[in-house]
Amino acid sequence: MPAADPRRPATQADVARAVGVSRTLVSFAFRGAPGVSEGTRQAILDAAKRLGYRPNAAAADLARKRASAIGLHLLDLSNEVYADIFAGVREALEPTGHRIILGVARPPGRPGEDGPGAGGPGEWDEADLGPLIEARVGVVIAATLIDPDERVRELARDVPIVSVARRIEGVDSVYSDDRAGSRAATEHLLALGHTRIAHVTGPYHEGRHERRQAYDAVMHDAGLAPRVVAAPGYSLSAGREAARVLLAGPDRPTAIVAHNDPLALGVREEALGLGLSVPEDLSLTGYDNSRTAGLTGIDLTSVDLGAHWLGVAAGTAALERLADPGAPAVDLCTQPRLILRGSTAPPA
Amino acid sequence: MPAADPRRPATQADVARAVGVSRTLVSFAFRGAPGVSEGTRQAILDAAKRLGYRPNAAAADLARKRASAIGLHLLDLSNEVYADIFAGVREALEPTGHRIILGVARPPGRPGEDGPGAGGPGEWDEADLGPLIEARVGVVIAATLIDPDERVRELARDVPIVSVARRIEGVDSVYSDDRAGSRAATEHLLALGHTRIAHVTGPYHEGRHERRQAYDAVMHDAGLAPRVVAAPGYSLSAGREAARVLLAGPDRPTAIVAHNDPLALGVREEALGLGLSVPEDLSLTGYDNSRTAGLTGIDLTSVDLGAHWLGVAAGTAALERLADPGAPAVDLCTQPRLILRGSTAPPA
DNA sequence: TTGAAAGCGCTAACAG
DNA sequence: CTGTTAGCGCTTTCAA
Secondary structure (H helix, E strand, C coil): CCCCCCCCCCCHHHHHHHHCCCHHHHHHHHCCCCCCCHHHHHHHHHHHHHHCCCCCHHHHHHHHCCCCEEEEEECCCCCHHHHHHHHHHHHHHHHHCCEEEEEECCCCCCCCCCCCCCCCCCCHHHHHHHHHHHCCCCCEEEECCCCCHHHHHHHHHHCCEEEECCCCCCCEEEEECHHHHHHHHHHHHHHCCCCCEEEEECCCCCCCCHHHHHHHHHHHHCCCCCEEEECCCCCHHHHHHHHHHHHHCCCCCCEEEECCHHHHHHHHHHHHHCCCCCCCCCEEECCCCCCHHHCCCCCCEEEECCHHHHHHHHHHHHHHHHHCCCCCCCEEEECCEEECCCCCCCCC | CCCCCCCCCCCHHHHHHHHCCCHHHHHHHHCCCCCCCHHHHHHHHHHHHHHCCCCCHHHHHHHHCCCCEEEEEECCCCCHHHHHHHHHHHHHHHHHCCEEEEEECCCCCCCCCCCCCCCCCCCHHHHHHHHHHHCCCCCEEEECCCCCHHHHHHHHHHCCEEEECCCCCCCEEEEECHHHHHHHHHHHHHHCCCCCEEEEECCCCCCCCHHHHHHHHHHHHCCCCCEEEECCCCCHHHHHHHHHHHHHCCCCCCEEEECCHHHHHHHHHHHHHCCCCCCCCCEEEEECCCHHHHCCCCCCEEEECCHHHHHHHHHHHHHHHHHCCCCCCCEEEECCEEECCCCCCCCC
């Protein structure tokens, strides 16, 4: 039998009334607090089940004056990396019983999406993190933020932030060494004998340019001219668009370093569509080492940043931040690994 | 300058005090309610920004006695379909300002994962939906539930449920005709001339067997012996395991209908690893039409169930359910499309 | 146009 | 072991 009052969810008061005890007892019984006799506890639990009582987490948090939920901000659900990060975060949080409130960034094509160097208002993360803050999460784990560092530090005054896959001075950060990963990919191509190596990056955002910078640096050190094309996003179709530009001209690159796997896959599709072979006519590297990259027939050389591990570390850092708001900011950096596959070879 | 009291988030009372008005006014001003003079409103908004005031959504819901959040339960983030459904749901909910609280099912390998017909306790969804209910969401959109119909109807007494990609009598359901999709795939293989067609399904769950049933029916009608192998999950690696069994024996199938794309991709990897060619030695169909299925070199024939559209429809249905709790259950069924690609061909 | 007061479901001292 | 009493931050009658 559901609660007597139809449609209105049962409350602790209903349970207390049914059993004939005070509301406090019910509260105690549910939290396993000491001071409730075994008999009473059973009676309470039984009645609760009978009435279909469910604790109201929001009300509990309000009364307790502290959050039981952790916010998780993901940039793009259609990118496997974020699913991996999520899995890691949950693994770390699961045993603690913290609810995870997930927020996902609005898709690209937002008004004001600006090109390299334009230096837009940088207030995108605000829109995504706002709802999490208003849901009163105790800390938000963010993968990946795109606003300028300074802006993120401002946001971090409203709620503790753990930045995943991006280092932000003064904010808990758990990330992979993007410069090293990008450098490894570019140098690999260089070692193979390529000289016309291009880079496909995404829209400009501060804090998302390390892969590009490392590419630039390696090219510069090798005395080669860098060539960078910014795709209109981070997806496969954005990669196709970038490739269209890159592969059309006269001195087509013989190798391309893509910012991530979807972009690389897009470049690959476009190249294949143009009648080029990979790696014979075009060597290609991705970044993220997604499941797809490893499929036979795709064999995309890619950089593995250990997304799952980052997730676990971020979850752990969040817990620590919750426990000690005053602790110094965590700064955890891991080394990525270049996974060699069939998409790279010496130039023809 | 942040709130005077360090670390304690500003409240409406703080704002009211700063401006010199009552809390009521602040509340009104924030919700754009009529009855606040333009001057006062501006003063309030200014002070709020200055103090770093953020509305407390949980407290507001509590006082308002109704939920402003919608729960979204996703079975598996690493499967693209769910990302597509998510995108659709958000598209529908975005303009309304409802927060989306996301829950993701615990990964497989739970205790009690039972085989076909075993009829286990069937209380898995409960564990996943519980936190959503306790967060007091107004309705939960669930993609995909795995408990028996009857159990889901019980859960639906605690909170309105919109079931996505699965029809449940008496519960709002937005789904694709799985029998039709599976039938189309199987018949396609039949028409190609295959007779030894096997089916790779996942662990048994009531409400997740329509694809299998349609396969069985088509085989039966064609006078052929069905052969079904249950993979230990719905992932690529689960597909590999199933294929190991299927491709080892003496009368190896010449075609396989997989329950979904990851499973199909797993079968493909295993087959290729065994030295078989697709489609020459083995025709293969997936289900979901993921981005990966469409990649050159993968070319997986797959059934498209319009995941994004399902998401939009589910979001819309959720909104309607919120507006009218008493309305009859929605029952929306769409027709899937078989996308023909290079992974299917006549038997050698 | 503004404010006072009650209460949402729950927790947390503090008494019995 | 059990009950009483205050709130948590916010909305919402109802008066002024």
